Amino acid sequence: MHEMSLCEGVLQILEDEAQRQHFSKVKAVWLEIGTMSGVEIEAMRFCFDVIVRNTLADEATLNIIEIPAEAWCVDCAQTISIQQRYDACPHCGGYSLQVIRGEAMRIKELEVE
Ligand SMILES: [Zn+2]
Numbered sequence: 226m227h228e229m230s231l232c233e234g235v236l237q238i239l240e241d242e243a244q245r246q247h248f249s250k251v252k253a254v255w256l257e258i259g260t261m262s263g264v265e266i267e268a269m270r271f272c273f274d275v276i277v278r279n280t281l282a283d284e285a286t287l288n289i290i291e292i293p294a295e296a297w298c299v300d301c302a303q304t305i306s307i308q309q310r311y312d313a314c315p316h317c318g319g320y321s322l323q324v325i326r327g328e329a330m331r332i333k334e335l336e337v338e
Contacts, residue, residue, distance in 0.1 A: 227263075231272070236280060239282050248338060249281060249338070250284070252337060253288060254288065254336075255288045256269070256330060256332055257290045257329075257330065259291075259294055259328050259329050259330065260291055260292065261294040261328050266289055269289065270287055292326060293327055294308070294324065294326060294328070295324075295325050296322040297322065298319060298322055299323065303316070
């Protein structure tokens with residue numbers, strides 16, 4: 226389950242930010258997760274609860290924002306929404322697609338004290 230290491234990464238960022246910005250407690254975390262990032266949202270929630278136990282984010286609420294995937298079709302020169310990698314363009318049926326959004330996971334916002 227790679228969500229476990231992703232959550233460890235998130236916690237690492239929280240700890241680094243806590244040092245940099247001098248806060249001691251994280252109350253809420255907003256995570257943006259692209260629909261093509263391969264991250265399982267339910268697994269992410271479960272792992273987050275486990276990872277943050279007895280840390281500065283012990284009581285933090287995890288808010289997940291799903292980012293729909295979008296790609297640029299080179300053939301018809303427009304942005305289209307896609308469900309998964311290797312989908313064909315719904316307009317021209319072509320496969321010259323460049324994914325522009327929805328492949329990543331990032332921390333959007335933190336509420337701290
Ligand atoms: Zn197209």
